[in-house]
Amino acid sequence: MEHQTSRPLDDRVVIVTGAGSGIGRATAVARAEAGAHVLGVGRRRAALEETATMHPGIATLAVDVRLEQAPELIIGSAIDRWKQLDVLVNNAGASVRVSFDEVTRTRITDLFDLNVIAPTMLTQAALPHLRRSRGSVINISSTFGHRPQPGAAHYAATKAALEQLTRTWALELAKDGVRVNAIAPGPTESEALSVSGLPAEDVIRVKREQADQIPLGRRGEPGEVATWIVHFADPTATWLTGQVLTIDGGLELV
Numbered sequence: 278m279e280h281q282t283s284r285p286l287d288d289r290v291v292i293v294t295g296a297g298s299g300i301g302r303a304t305a306v307a308r309a310e311a312g313a314h315v316l317g318v319g320r321r322r323a324a325l326e327e328t329a330t331m332h333p334g335i336a337t338l339a340v341d342v343r344l345e346q347a348p349e350l351i352i353g354s355a356i357d358r359w360k361q362l363d364v365l366v367n368n369a370g371a372s373v374r375v376s377f378d379e380v381t382r383t384r385i386t387d388l389f390d391l392n393v394i395a396p397t398m399l400t401q402a403a404l405p406h407l408r409r410s411r412g413s414v415i416n417i418s419s420t421f422g423h424r425p426q427p428g429a430a431h432y433a434a435t436k437a438a439l440e441q442l443t444r445t446w447a448l449e450l451a452k453d454g455v456r457v458n459a460i461a462p463g464p465t466e467s468e469a470l471s472v473s474g475l476p477a478e479d480v481i482r483v484k485r486e487q488a489d490q491i492p493l494g495r496r497g498e499p500g501e502v503a504t505w506i507v508h509f510a511d512p513t514a515t516w517l518t519g520q521v522l523t524i525d526g527g528l529e530l531v
């Protein structure tokens with residue numbers, strides 16, 4: 278019960294997209310443990326329900342964040358339940374590993390739709406409530422948002438876009454007291470690689486190569502990223518805005 282001694286997010290309302298697995302699930306649980314009311318969003322109802330069993334403070338909503346009506350549904354669901362919104366974590370995202378020769382317009386468009394346009398529209402819908410609560414937005418980027426990654430150029434480009442949106446929104450929203458920051462994880466245990474289109478044997482190889490490349494000698498665990506997402510949303514982090522914090526075992530340095 279150690280987490281209950283300091284409940285930095287007590288009674289705050291937090292939306293986490295992509296909460297059915299990986300970093301999003303760990304974030305939903307960490308925030309609920311910190312005392313927040315959490316709305317976990319994703320497409321797979323069963324995955325979200327599994328997340329919800331991990332803490333009674335987690336409610337869920339199954340919706341595809343790319344749908345036009347998704348922002349209204351998601352924000353409306355949090356407001357109907359708790360009448361306020363303090364933190365939006367734009368975590369739902371995907372990577373695509375494909376060579377330049379094989380990349381197609383459809384794949385690029387789909388990737389930008391999920392990683393850039395969906396968080397934009399969701400943040401826009403959240404704004405009136407975040408202005409009222411003087412809340413904050415946390416975008417989940419990647420080390421590869423500012424470090425080139427051969428074979429995943431367009432994934433890296435979506436995360437670079439998200440980092441620049443983070444800095445620009447921070448300036449645009451500063452006058453309203455709304456803070457906007459980003460966390461940029463390095464290779465972390467999650468479903469991301471297995472749903473990226475890589476065959477299972479390649480997933481194992483890539484994981485090994487990544488671990489060898491990371492100065493701390495291993496891939497990260499979702500909880501090691503989630504803990505920083507919680508710090509960024511802490512109501513006492515009142516002077517932090519427009520920042521991108523990389524958490525990657527030192528990968529961006531090499």
Ligand SMILES: NC(=O)c1ccc[n+]([C@@H]2O[C@H](COP(=O)([O-])OP(=O)(O)OC[C@H]3O[C@@H](n4cnc5c(N)ncnc54)[C@H](OP(=O)(O)O)[C@@H]3O)[C@@H](O)[C@H]2O)c1
Nearest residue numbers: 295298299300319320321341342370419464465467468469
């Ligand atoms: N793991 C890494 O190595 C790593 C490194 C750097 C950055 N990141 C970033 O961290 C974030 C979380 O990824 P993760 O590693 O935790 O991978 P993950 O386990 O694949 O989680 C992604 C989550 O997003 C949800 N999602 C995907 N498309 C969605 C959609 N259209 N609408 C609603 N939800 C959707 C997925 O659930 P459903 O399929 O049920 O919708 C899934 O729960 C992503 O933005 C990723 O780019 C990950």
